[in-house]
Amino acid sequence: MRNRSRIPTHEEILHGPVVATMFRLSWPVMVSSLLNMVYNMTDTFWVGHLPKAENAAAVAGLQVAGPVVWFLVAFAFGFGSSGLALVSQFMGAHNEVDAEKAAGQTMSLAILLGFAMAIIGVVVSPILLPVLTPNRAISANAISYTRIIFIGMPAIFVSAVYAEIMNAYGDTVTPMLINAITVGLNVLLDPLMIFGWGPFVRMGVAGAALATILCQVLAAVISLWVLMTGRRKLRVTWRDLLPETAWVKRILRIGLPASIGASGTSFGFIVLTGIIGRVPNATIALSAYGIGDRMFSIASLINEGAGVGIATMVGQALGAGMKDRATAVVRQGTTAIVGLMAGASVLLRLITPLVFRAFIPSQPEIIAEGILFMSIFLWANPFFGLMMGVQSAFQGSGHNVPNMILDLVRLWGLRVPLAWFFAMALKLGSRGVWIGMTVSNVVAGSLSLILAFTVDWRQNVIEHVPLPETLLIGEEAMSSVSGVEVDDRP
DSSP, X not given: OOOTTTSOOHHHHHHSOXXXXXXXXXXXXXXXXXXXXXXXXXXXXXXXXSOHHHHHHHHHHHHHHHHHHHHHHHHHHHHHHHHHHXXXXXXXXXXXXXXXXXXXXXXXXXXXXXXXXXXXXXXXXXXXXXXXOSOHHHHHHHHHHHHHHHHTHXXXXXXXXXXXXXXXXXXXXXXXXXXXXXXXXXXXXXXXXXXXXXXXXXXXXXXXXXXXXXXXXXXXXXXXXXXXHTXXXXXXXXXXXXXXXXXXXXXXXXXXXXXXXXXXXXXXXXXXXXXXXXXXXXXXHHHHHXXXXXXXXXXXXXXXXXXXXXXXXXXHHHHTTOHHHHHHHHHHHHHHHHHHXXXXXXXXXXXXXXXXXXXXXXXXXXXXXXXXXXXXXXXXXXXXXXXXXXXXXXXXXXXXXHHHHHHHIIIIIIIHHHHHIIIIISOOTHHHHHHHHHHHHHHHHHHHHHXXXXXXXXXXXXXXXXXXXXXXXXXXXXXXXXXXXXXXXX
């Protein structure tokens, strides 16, 4: 039974006060994001407490591994956006049968992609990672970590897509509860497997990866059980999971641009990591970036949570034909995100020295570099919030081409070339990388505002119902995006 004080009803999503309803949807997602951050920060924390001879290379290895893993995981989030758009809009149209069908088809596609990405990751990561940094100790740690993570990729895909599906339905609490269980277990397992406490063998960085994957497998099993038993009302049957060509085409049309944008962004982070790996103080810079990046997850949880709230409300409003409601959601929701990101930036700057000293107390040079990084990059946080608010509108409406453009421009048009220019051409080293990263977010945030006013995002993707025509994406809805000429971490 749903608790109305925690989860808004569909009527409240469509007619309730925008910001209050958004936060009622968002807070469980923010907690889930915080828990996901704990996953990463737990790994970094315990690895940072390995002996001094090992810890700097180990922390840097985790940071090098992160973008490579995310490059493939991004496909799950891209296709999960298809599930969010379709399920939310079908719910807005009071069509629960097609909402459940969309959920099942998205999940089956995610499982297949998870196995494909696992094979690709295991084969490619030992080849790619040594290219990112000439430091053998760093690349060895990164390879040790990624090999295990990629083996568990199907479970990661299932968990990610399940969260998107339930968020679209309006139940953001269940994914949070599953996260709480698995993160708690990960916190217990990490030090045991990293240091070999008790009956466990000392595995170092590999132990952090194995603990994470064991917990992700548990999360995937619980997610599928809840989804297929209908414990949270939305129920997917085995028949819903059998891939159907028309549905798969529809999901691909909506999700492929999002996946390209997310993976293109992730590959940009791989190249950026390679640039950091070649500055004069590479080990120090990579370690500082690794810890700082995890601190930015605190701010990102605001973006992710509020973004899901906006996307869910936009999707259900458009499904119900309430375009003015969708516009109000985007305007008020984005304004709230920008304000929260500004406040988070101030808080993060205040706690930066304390956090770095806690994570890697034996390395004063890394602490100093981390403070420099945070002091520069925090200025761009509100602009990143602006971009995320606008992208949530496109995601909820199912129009992911503008999001793809924003993602690729931010990384490939701005961040990578600017980071290289300031770091290498101007010889500013790591400081130049931090400056380039900051400028990229400021410009991308400004560009997102332009797209919000020039692209008609208020066309839904479930028009031209009923079945079987609804199984094919409305050509008019897609042409309104693909015909526009425009020349999921901060």
